[in-house]
Amino acid sequence: MKLTVNNEEVFASTGGRPFDKKKPLIIFLHGSGFDHTVWMLQTRYFAFHGYSVLALDLPGHGLSKGKCLTSIEDMAEWVKNVIDKTDCKEASLVGHSQGCLIGLECASRYPRTIKTLSLMGGSGSMPVNPILLDLAANDNRKVVDLMMDWCHGPSGQFGTHSIPGMSHINIGSAIMTSKPLKEILCVDLHACNNYTNGFEVAKNLTLPVLTILGDKDRMCSLNAGKKLSTAIKGSDVYVIKNCGHMMHLEEADKVLVILKKFIIANFPS
Amino acid sequence: MDPKTFKFNTKTLHSGYQPEKNAGSRAVPIYQTTSYMFEDTDTAAALYNLEKGGHVYTRLTNPTIAVLEERVAALEGGTGAVATASGMSAIFLTLMTMLETGDHIVASSSLYGGTSNLLRFTLPKFGINTTFVKQRDTEEYKKAIQKNTKCILGEILSNPINELMNLPAVAKIAHDAGIPMIVDSTYQTPYLCRPFDHGADLVVHSLTKWMGGHGTSMGGVLIEGGKFNWQQNDKFPSMTKPYEGYHGLSFTEEFGPIAFSMKARAEGMHNFGPTMSPTNAFNILQGIETLSLRMDKHCLNADLMVEFLSAHESVSWVSHPNASDYPDKELANKILPGGKGSMIAFGIKGGKQAGEIFLNNVQLASHLANVGDAKTLVIHPASTTHSQMDERTLELAGIPQDLVRLSVGLEDIEDLKNDFNNAFRITKKTLK
Numbered sequence A: 001m002k003l004t005v006n007n008e009e010v011f012a013s014t015g016g017r018p019f020d021k022k023k024p025l026i027i028f029l030h031g032s033g034f035d036h037t038v039w040m041l042q043t044r045y046f047a048f049h050g051y052s053v054l055a056l057d058l059p060g061h062g063l064s065k066g067k068c069l070t071s072i073e074d075m076a077e078w079v080k081n082v083i084d085k086t087d088c089k090e091a092s093l094v095g096h097s098q099g100c101l102i103g104l105e106c107a108s109r110y111p112r113t114i115k116t117l118s119l120m121g122g123s124g125s126m127p128v129n130p131i132l133l134d135l136a137a138n139d140n141r142k143v144v145d146l147m148m149d150w151c152h153g154p155s156g157q158f159g160t161h162s163i164p165g166m167s168h169i170n171i172g173s174a175i176m177t178s179k180p181l182k183e184i185l186c187v188d189l190h191a192c193n194n195y196t197n198g199f200e201v202a203k204n205l206t207l208p209v210l211t212i213l214g215d216k217d218r219m220c221s222l223n224a225g226k227k228l229s230t231a232i233k234g235s236d237v238y239v240i241k242n243c244g245h246m247m248h249l250e251e252a253d254k255v256l257v258i259l260k261k262f263i264i265a266n267f268p269s
Numbered sequence B: 001m002d003p004k005t006f007k008f009n010t011k012t013l014h015s016g017y018q019p020e021k022n023a024g025s026r027a028v029p030i031y032q033t034t035s036y037m038f039e040d041t042d043t044a045a046a047l048y049n050l051e052k053g054g055h056v057y058t059r060l061t062n063p064t065i066a067v068l069e070e071r072v073a074a075l076e077g078g079t080g081a082v083a084t085a086s087g088m089s090a091i092f093l094t095l096m097t098m099l100e101t102g103d104h105i106v107a108s109s110s111l112y113g114g115t116s117n118l119l120r121f122t123l124p125k126f127g128i129n130t131t132f133v134k135q136r137d138t139e140e141y142k143k144a145i146q147k148n149t150k151c152i153l154g155e156i157l158s159n160p161i162n163e164l165m166n167l168p169a170v171a172k173i174a175h176d177a178g179i180p181m182i183v184d185s186t187y188q189t190p191y192l193c194r195p196f197d198h199g200a201d202l203v204v205h206s207l208t209k210w211m212g213g214h215g216t217s218m219g220g221v222l223i224e225g226g227k228f229n230w231q232q233n234d235k236f237p238s239m240t241k242p243y244e245g246y247h248g249l250s251f252t253e254e255f256g257p258i259a260f261s262m263k264a265r266a267e268g269m270h271n272f273g274p275t276m277s278p279t280n281a282f283n284i285l286q287g288i289e290t291l292s293l294r295m296d297k298h299c300l301n302a303d304l305m306v307e308f309l310s311a312h313e314s315v316s317w318v319s320h321p322n323a324s325d326y327p328d329k330e331l332a333n334k335i336l337p338g339g340k341g342s343m344i345a346f347g348i349k350g351g352k353q354a355g356e357i358f359l360n361n362v363q364l365a366s367h368l369a370n371v372g373d374a375k376t377l378v379i380h381p382a383s384t385t386h387s388q389m390d391e392r393t394l395e396l397a398g399i400p401q402d403l404v405r406l407s408v409g410l411e412d413i414e415d416l417k418n419d420f421n422n423a424f425r426i427t428k429k430t431l432k
Helices: A036-047 A072-086 A098-109 A130-137 A142-151 A154-158 A168-176 A185-194 A198-203 A222-231 A252-266 B008-014 B041-048 B063-076 B087-098 B113-126 B138-144 B167-176 B251-271 B278-288 B291-310 B329-335 B351-361 B391-396 B413-431
Strands: A002-005 A008-013 A025-029 A052-056 A091-096 A114-120 A209-214 A236-240 B080-084 B104-108 B129-133 B149-155 B181-184 B202-206 B220-224 B315-319 B343-348 B377-379 B403-407
Touching: A002 A072, A008 A036, A008 B251, A025 A036, A025 A072, A025 A098, A036 A052, A036 A091, A036 A252, A036 B251, A052 A072, A072 A098, A072 A185, A091 A098, A091 A252, A098 A114, A098 A185, A098 A198, A114 A252, A130 A142, A130 A185, A142 A168, A154 A168, A168 B063, A168 B251, A198 A222, A209 A222, A209 A252, A222 A236, A236 A252, B008 B063, B008 B291, B063 B080, B063 B220, B063 B278, B080 B087, B080 B251, B087 B113, B087 B149, B087 B181, B087 B202, B087 B220, B087 B251, B104 B113, B113 B129, B129 B138, B138 B167, B149 B167, B167 B181, B220 B251, B278 B291, B291 B315, B291 B343, B291 B413, B343 B351, B351 B377, B351 B403, B351 B413
Parallel strands: A025 A052, A025 A091, A091 A114, A114 A209, A209 A236, B104 B129, B104 B149, B149 B181, B181 B202
Antiparallel strands: A002 A008, A008 A052, B080 B220, B202 B220, B315 B343, B343 B403, B377 B403
16 A cells, blocks of 8 residues: 655555555554565454554655655654554554664654554664664675574574565565665664663553563563563563564564454454 | 674575474474364464465475475575475476566576477467577577566576576676566576576576485475565566455565565465475485585586596587686686586587497496486487477577586596496497
8 A cells, every 4th residue: 555644655565455444553663674574474464354454664665765764753753644644543553673662652742643552572772783883884785694693583593484485584684685775774773773762751651562572582682672661551571482583573473462462452443 | 793694504404494393303304294284263264365374285385395495595595485396397387476478588598408398389378488599698688688578587507508697697687677587596506506696586496406416306496586676667467466366465565575485385386286295395305404515526526527528539528617618717607606516518429329329338327317416417418308309499509419418426436437438438439
């Protein structure tokens, strides 16, 4: 589905069903340098079970046009603009990594609109290793290789993708390298690195929040994730064993079960 | 600081498999089953609707075959792979996933005989035609592209004459035309060349050959590079437009870098059914575990045989990238830095008759139609693998009547030389 937001064409996967603004809206937010396809094993379920789904490509990412947004705050405002464009009054946000920061900021700014928040592999702040920032700024492919290493736990490293025959690490690499690293991944990483408001925002959230963490996550540690969930009053926390940062792909079925339970209970269709 | 993801040899042993998810079985189990129990009706519906991954029916996927697919994808640097019953079915699956009636292919004229026949005689029945160009004439590929051309298909080293395609240059021609480059990389295996690193978009293998290496099990595979932009033009509507077979699913929008693999499986494997047997997948996995060791030895033996044949009085010419007069040595070193492969083509003095006598008198080398076995294999293409071609087509493919194709195995090199010397001696004596 294509939308025009801030005068730029935006792409969002609707999970294989036509968008219907009468159904409750779930918005999926990808991490740095990725795109909507990372949600392929969650979106179709919700789209075929009573929800309208928008797995967004952030500006400049995937099939969306325009320039990459440079701050988490701008991204949060952009998400609200997307919701407004759909004529939906409410939405449930699901974010991964950088998408968690966007979700936190958006939920904080628009409590009447955002009804639930699901955070995967996130924390309240995500300082980025300066080596990664430097490699990305120089369009050096090594930044992707390092990120693919750190992003994946045992299932990603050894394989055993939920979709038979597919390769976790090579899929991630293909998505990230499909765009100039300097223009997309680098900008995303700086946005994450510069955002420091997450823990403060988290303290004031009153909506239902779900946190899913991987105990083998090397991009955003288990402790950092727990610190965030502790800061959010009443947050549900699930830790998936032997799982890295890419839990929505590495342990897609487990993530979907947890997500279904939380969203259906707190944002029923 | 370097990434610590697994390197090549580790991948040949471990990619795609975790024992703890398979009852602790250290070896990959053979899931010799046709079908899989559904937890409940919701799960069944979700699997059929591609809402979740998993296994439904072995014609589509199987846990043993999935390990093989993921391992090959990991080795090639691809996003995903679909294994098939044979290399030919992998090529057919690839082309039929992409093409529509009225489409056109540009292909090397030096393709393996089976592929050549598919393009010349079978696909025209579906309204799909091919223009053949000379393997080494890069400009010819460009000139042959028409408005309805949807892909370029080639082999890095042609079968059987060993001509080298300038893959980076031909891939660029394909990309400039907005179409994908398909490479049959059977001769190389991912150990000698990863075609995605040189511009290929889709790679196919006959796994029957060096990947398995034992000559016991048929298999093929299609691997997706994940970087080709199917949406850059309107040439591939079945990839980009809603597909009625799955409730209007757009493969490219939904699955991005694995769109082609998903369509190949959901449509091609489902509707044609060229399924590999789980036992063959297991056998081929055993071969892949020793791929690098075998390929090093294959290449070493081949280089020694090139030296031997080049100096032999019964041999009129030798074609192999390490032969002294090979015309594309520099390009070969660029594309195949780790070894030039174990296929040798040579001309036997005395022409076709000499070739027949020679083949009837080798004892260690096996006269048969396969290549890439651990054992040394020989054949006379003009009377066997390429016998469906008439004289003109053979000439276009650069296959002279005196050509003997040699797939060098892992035997002790002195035993091979002795066998060849003996057969050459009998040939010479008989012709006198």
